[in-house]
Amino acid sequence: MPTVAAVLLFAGLVGWFTGHLWLCVALGALATLAWHYWRLRSVLRRLTARQRWDTAEGTGVWNELDRLLYRNQVEMRVRKRRLLDMLRSYRAAAAALPDAVVVLDRNSQRVQWFNEAATALLGLHHPGDLGEALVERLQPMPLAHWLAGGRNAEPILDVPSPVDPAIRLNLRLIPYSSDYWLLIARDVSKLLRLEQVRRDFVANVSHELRTPLTVVHGYLDMMDPEDFPGTGPMLEEMRKQSQRMAQLVEDLLTLSRLESQEHTEEEVVAMQPMLATLRREAEAHSQGRHQISIEDLAGVDLQGSTKELHSAFSNLVTNAVRYTPADGRITVEFRREGDGAVLAVRDTGYGIPATHLPRLTERFYRVSSSRSRESGGTGLGLSIVKHILGLHHARLEIESEVGKGSVFSCHFDADHVRPRESAPLTSVEE
Incomplete structure (x- = not known):
């Protein structure tokens, strides 16, 4: 392509010989602008049509632009091919998983993608179930309320598969982006x-x-x-x-x-006599070696099984006496917590290192085997407490600091709290 200077020089020479210098220079300039406009339109048209670019020979700004666009297209194709290969690898890996994997749209809760295991475990079929609402598709599985929990949704540990009720599934919801959720269903029948x-x-x-x-x-x-x-x-x-x-x-x-057990008895558990019984048991185990106090601040009773709750509370009180040195203090406190209630057993015993706290409710788990054997413990008490509270939809929380003591708290929700007719005890201390 001729340069602008060469075109204008040629136009000037023609105008000099013909006597129309400025007219020829103007026409040369217009021709140069027209040429550049045509080349620009050509580039825009090819970019719009996404045509494959060819490498250009020669010099000049347009040839340089052609070479740059050609190089960018080559690099883009290489990146695209690499991304497609990675995507195929990831999809192949997800398809090979034994767990069902379903990608859901967060807002509509519709199925975006699923692997082969989702067909065997959840009954989803490709491509008919793509775009379908998962809750409606997997009836009668109780998913509506669970999905509404989003990031706070606890795993469903045991639910029958819609394909075969004999297949038991563990469901987990993972919000991995702002727009999509990942539903993972695992066959736990054998376990x-x-x-x-x-x-x-x-x-x-x-x-x-x-x-x-x-x-x-x-x-x-x-x-x-x-x-x-x-x-x-x-x-x-x-x-x-x-x-x-x-x-x-x-x-x-x-x-x-x-x-x-799947359920427990439903009766009103009178907490005044319960706390009095716990005080007597603590004093019997302590034999005067500890300071025992009972604080009844809640003014309510509980709903559940008196026998089982007494077993749970007695385990906590007995442990507090067993692992608290002489002259220590043990406090049993029953108080309100919002609309619910808490029974907390506080001691000034040896304390438990933080690394042991998550495993305390495992059966036979011991922080100190020698100390447990000396005290006569079986290693099953806290596991029993955990199961009893689970049957009452309550939870056990443990706080402890080495050398300062521990607090074991049983938290009950509002559904398991009942009004008490008599006035509460304020404090009973021996």
Whole structure:
């Protein structure tokens, strides 16, 4: 392409010889502008049509622009190919997962994409279910209220599959962006069957152990150390260990019964006599070694099973006495919390390191094995407490600091609080 200067020089020479210098220069300038306009229109037309660019030869601004656009197109195609390969890899990986994966639109809760496992576990079929409302498509699964929870939605641990009720699913909702949610459904049927086998095994073994332990303990009680000189300490240790094993069997049976329960009794639990009973039990275990106080500040009763709640509260009080040194203080406080209520057991005992707190309710988990054996604990008390509170839709919270003591709080919602006719105790202290 001729340069602007060359065109104007040629036009000037023509105008000089013809006697129309400025006219020829003006026509040359207009021709140059027309040429550039035509080239610009050509570039815009090709860009609009997304035509493939060819590399240009020669010099000049337009050839340089052609080479730049060609290079950008090549780089764009390479990036696009790389992104497509990554997308195919990710989709292939998601499709190969044994868990059902469903991408949902956050606002409409409609299905955007799902993998092959979603067909087997949830009954979704491609492409008919794309764009369908998930709640309507997966009836009768209870998803409407659950999806409304969004980021706060707790995992659904056990729900039957709409494909086959024998398939039990664990559902989890992951809001991974502002526009989309990820629903993951995992087949936990085998795990639940194994868990049931474990529960049956523990229950059966515990039940079978109860009778021989009763016999052994009975014979030990009949043996008088005076009839067997030198065996006094040995017989005492045998009695102690047989009692501990009997208590372990009873706790295992209690835990198995709680795990098999889906509901609990519904009765009004009178908290005044309950707190008085807890005070007597704490004093009996303490034998005057601790300061025991009961604070009834709530003025309400609870709804649930008196027997089970007493078992839970008694476990917490007994633990507080067991793990608090002499001259320590133990406080049982029953108070309101919003529309609900809290029963808190506070002690000035050894305290628990923070790393152990998340695992305290696991069965047989011990912070200090030697201390638990010395105190006669079975390692199942807090697990029993957790299951009892779960049946009452309550939760257990644990706060502790080494050297300062611990607080175990049972939090009950408004549905399990009932008005009390009599006035509350303000404080009972011994």
